[in-house]
Every structure is written in structure tokens, then in C-alpha cells.
Amino acid sequence: MKDGYVSVTGGRVYYKKVGDGNKTPVIVLHGGPGGTHVPFFNLEKLGNDRPVIFYDQLGSGRSDKPDDLSLWHVSRFVEELGQIREALGLSQLHILGHSWGTMLAASYLLTKPEGVKSVIFSSPCLSAPQWERDQEVHLKQLPQDVQDILAKHEREGTTDSEEYKTAMKEFNKRFVYRLESKPKETETEYAKSNPVVYNTMWGPSEFCTTGNLKSFDVTKRLKEIQIPALFTCGRYDEAAPSTVEEQSRKLPGAKFHVYENSAHLAYLEEPEEYLRVVSQFLASAD
Secondary structure, eight states, X not given: OEXXXXXXXXXXXXXXXXXXXXXXXXXXXXXXXXXXSGXXXXXXXXXXTSOEEEEOOTTSTTSOOOOOGGGOSHHHHHHHHHHHHHHHTOSSEEEEEETHHHHHHHHHHTTOOSSEEEEEEESOOSBHHHHHHHHHXXXXXXXXXXXXXXXXXXXXXXXXXXXXHHHHHHHHHHHTOOSSSOOGGGGSGGGOOOHHHHHHHTOSBTTBOOSTTTTOBOGGGGGGOOSOEEEEEETTOSSOXXXXXXXXXXXXXXXXXXXXXXXXXHHHHSHHHHHHHHHHHHHHHO
């Protein structure tokens, strides 16, 4: 394992390179915005075949956390990814993005960079408006009193209240993470998300979009991404399987897979199956 820092627009980002396999490297774009690479620790096992590059996007984890809100927009994160590639000499690579990381992956690929051999859209959000419509369906599956609490606080602008946060947990345990406990690795200080980045770009919750990503939608341009692609999601995912499958059809030749016992975090909920599917796809795209 090798780690260090790369200077990017706005500060320094932390990276970690694991594995010395001789196949094409894969870089992991974590979720959030404002998340960290830490929950993806199971993907280190991909290092038996190829180098795996993890990094904490600026504002997250071990990376610098500047106070400048103007840094938190898609184009800067796209620029950051290019700067990391250049600094680490990643002339050829695969990209694995999860959730917000798929927004970043798609935005980056639409700049037509050279040397990207494939992309994995893991529990993707490629249209924020469609995401909101899907969450409206999911919210209706919650108990009525929980729905009422969520709606009340969103209407009154009090989404920072404890009552709202408690009600959010009812949504999360159905559509984000269905297991009773999380691995100890995800409870460390450096695994914590940055709420400032999340709120600036997304909003107060997974189902309430108020940030600068509110109108994000690349679905009409997916056909421009002409490399092997895999779309995956969990059966109970907030990234609704019907939506993800439909989006996969917009990209010529893309593959689609559902993790039958997962919500949004299949890499933690079904780690062995997640690794199997990802490994198989990367091998086919090498």
C-alpha cells in the first residue's frame, strides 16, 4: 500500500493505492457529496489483480477541508479527477463510481478523456429530478406519521431538527442500508462525511434536493459514453432498479446487475457478491 497527497484546485487530496496486480488500475469515486473512501475497504481485495486507487475528494476524510463554498460544484470535482490522474500517472484506468460518484464519473467521461477502459455506475444518480421522483414513491412506503414529520420540517425549513433526523432513519434503513450494524471501519473519524459539502451540493437528506445538483441530468448524453459500462444497484435501493435499468439501456452495450439482498450500499451489504460482479466485469473490459 502506498498513500500520500495530491495538490488539486482548492487544496490537497489524500489518496491510497492498494495492490500490485499487473492489470489496468481502477479508481474509486466515493459517494456523498462529502463522503469518504473508507467504506469501500472491501474493494482492496481487487488489488490481487490490479492497483486500486482510493481518494477522499476535497473537503472529505483525510483531504483538506477549505471553507470556500464556491469549490463545491461538479466542474471542480471533474478537474480534480483529471489532476489526480496526471499526478499518479494513470494513463490507462477503469472508473468505479458510487452514487454521487456516478454523477462525477459521467461528467468526467463527457469531457472525452483518453485512456478510460470502462466505467461502473454503482447505485447511480444520473438524473436528480428522476431521483426525486423515485424517492417520492419510496417515501410513500414509510409509516404515515413519519411521512408527516418529514414533510412538516421540509415545509418549515427545520430539517436540522432532531425529529427530522430521527424520521430520516426510517427511510435509511429501508432504502440505504438494511443491515443492523455497520463494520467498525466505517465508524472511524476519517469515515465521517462533511455535511457542508453535502448540503451545498445536494440538500438536507437523500430525498430532499435543494443544492446545486438539483437540476443535474446527463441521461440524454449517456450514449456519448462509448466504453464498456456496468450499471448496478440493490433490489431495495433508493437508486430504483427500474430507473437504473432504463438508464443502462441509454448506453450502447451496457450491462445491468441487481444485488438481490441490498439497498444502496451493496459493497457493505453483499461484499462478496459485489466483488464478484465487479471483478468479472473489469476482467472482461481489460
